[in-house]
Amino acid sequence: MAKLLILGAGTAGTMAANLLRKALDATWSITVVDQDTEHLYQPGFLFIPFWMEPTRVKKDRRGFLPEGVEFVEAAIRRVDPHAREVHLADDRTLAYDWLVIATGTRPDPTLVEGMVEALAERTNVHEFYTFEGAKALKAALDGFDAGRLLVHVTEMPIKCPVAPLEFAFLVEDHYRKRRLRHRVDITYVTPLDGAFTKPVASKELGGLLTDRSIRLAADFAVERVDGKRQVLVAYDGRELPFDLLVTVPPNVGQQYVFDSGLGNESGFIPVDKHTLRSVEHERIFVLGDASDIPTSKAGSVAHFMTEQFVGNFLAAVEGRPLPHSFDGHANCFVESGRGQALLLDFNYDTEPLKGTFPAPVIGPMMLLKPARVNHLGKLAFEQIYWNLLLPGRKLPVPTEMSMAGKRVPAGQKE
Ligand SMILES: Cc1cc2nc3c(=O)[nH]c(=O)nc-3n(C[C@H](O)[C@H](O)[C@H](O)COP(=O)(O)OP(=O)(O)OC[C@H]3O[C@@H](n4cnc5c(N)ncnc54)[C@H](O)[C@@H]3O)c2cc1C
Incomplete structure (x- = not known):
């Protein structure tokens, strides 16, 4: 056997x-x-x-x-x-x-000086990449109604690289709905030179941060978390003070x-x-x-x-030549608050582009543009995950990325 x-x-x-x-x-x-x-x-x-x-x-x-x-x-x-x-x-x-x-x-906070100690206290430094962390963050948000809030990514790659951005948009919406937005100053802190890795998506998502009055601290290579002084310190000497830090530790x-x-x-x-x-x-x-x-x-x-x-x-x-068939296809909903989400569809060769994504029954979904239907798609994914994806049933989404509906920027080849 x-x-x-x-x-x-x-x-x-x-x-x-x-x-x-x-x-x-x-x-x-x-x-x-x-x-x-x-x-x-x-x-x-x-x-x-x-x-x-x-x-x-x-x-x-x-x-x-x-x-x-x-x-x-x-x-x-x-x-x-x-x-x-x-x-x-x-x-x-x-x-x-x-x-x-x-x-x-897995997230590994031991790789950043001060991060383990700061997270252990579960007072003003939190994360949501673990089950326990996400639960503790709920309690922290419930008790936080004014001050400087940093949403921080230590380094890439991390799983679901859009999740910290989604958190920034959702937390902005959370305080807007509670009529406390004017009291909470939100900054998105990233080691990247913009909101995201690829140019078109970075521009769209960066624009959305600006629209929501979320500050962007880019190129921030964190050296240490100083939990006592409540500052995030970068290798280049920059310091960002916080009252609440939501960080994503390195993933290894x-x-x-x-x-x-x-x-x-x-x-x-x-x-x-x-x-x-x-x-x-x-x-x-x-x-x-x-x-x-x-x-x-x-x-x-x-x-x-x-x-x-x-x-x-x-x-x-069976000793046959391998089909070499995986193209790096990724398809992610990005929650943008206000009951909307953006959709990203890309692979090894094609960055996330604007346009539409063909979806059977519900019709085309907007790419890189906030829309209600994308948010509903993200919510529906929970049941799809348990009932179709894990058991290996075929989903109505092509396994290979398709260029149908995508708008290729002028000057780029399809
Ligand atoms: C906050 C957050 C939001 C996310 N949102 C999205 C999203 O919207 N869309 C999306 O597509 N993806 C999202 N993801 C990412 C997605 O969950 C992961 O990419 C996906 O689960 C990876 O699957 P995997 O099988 O590689 O690993 P996992 O699903 O993490 O499974 C790994 C398994 O290995 C087991 N394991 C690990 N080490 C050992 C060991 N030493 N011995 C025995 N067992 C071990 C673990 O118990 C686990 O069951 C999100 C992730 C996070 C953290």
Whole structure:
């Protein structure tokens, strides 16, 4: 019997288990390992500080795995790609013929001086990239009604790179609705030279910050968080005082990836960006945020890449040439407050552009422009995630990015 081992039962690992159980016959055993049994719907972390009931984002992950897939609850300690073994923290060892790594990324505040201590107090320094952090931030916002609020990104890449911008727009709306906006001074602090990474999106999103009177502090490479003095200090000597800091710590790969020597300096595993196969170990594929591919770390990317991975994986095990089919497709709703959101659709070669995105039934959606229908799409995604995406059902969105409806800026080739 051939042994397939999947590490991580988050977005990509769960989808991969469902798709591969259908694609592989009974001569294959499939085992999935995760450190716990709670699947977290991470896009919900953005809404918990404002209105979402925390219990909504948690479900038992075993309920999303199909019959014929074994679930092992244990933390992974080390992968030995030469012996084709995975060592678990409870001292068990699992052997594999093929390995899929889908253990995602994690915020690591230890990489910034003062950040761990400042976050630990849960008084005026917060984050929303963990379940507990998002809940604590709700309480902090409820008690904050005046002062300087910084929304801060330490460095890129982070998962869902638009989430901090969304938080800035939502928190602005939160205080506007509470008629306290004039008392809360909001600044978006980023290491990038503008609001976002790519020129067209950066201009649109930067314009929206200006419209909402949210200040932008760009090129801010943070050196330390001084929790006592309540200032964020940059390497170039700039200091930004705050009364409430909402930060996104650096995002890195899991500790076992470092310990196994599988990742780059940030713990992301180098893969061929079109096949998702490890560049060093041909029996390993990497899905979702754990890989080093040059596109956003996002659930939508995990979804498209896992669909494309199946063809590549089957070709690899059958010794056929790999289709090289993944184009880096990402599709993200960006909450902009006022009950609206923007839609971004891009891939390795095409940056997020303006125009329309063809959507069956509800009609074209606006790209890079705030619209009500995009916000409703973001809200609907919660049910789509649990009921269609995780079980590996086909969504009415093309796996490969399409240029239909996109407006290419003058002077650029399609
Ligand atoms: C605040 C926030 C908002 C977001 N909003 C969006 C959005 O609107 N749209 C979007 O597309 N994406 C969004 N994302 C990103 C999205 O949630 C992730 O990109 C996606 O979940 C990545 O899937 P993954 O399978 O790679 O990793 P994950 O879903 O994180 O799964 C990794 C799994 O590995 C397990 N694991 C890790 N280490 C170990 C270990 N040592 N041993 C055993 N198991 C281990 C974990 O328990 C986890 O179950 C958001 C993320 C955050 C934090």
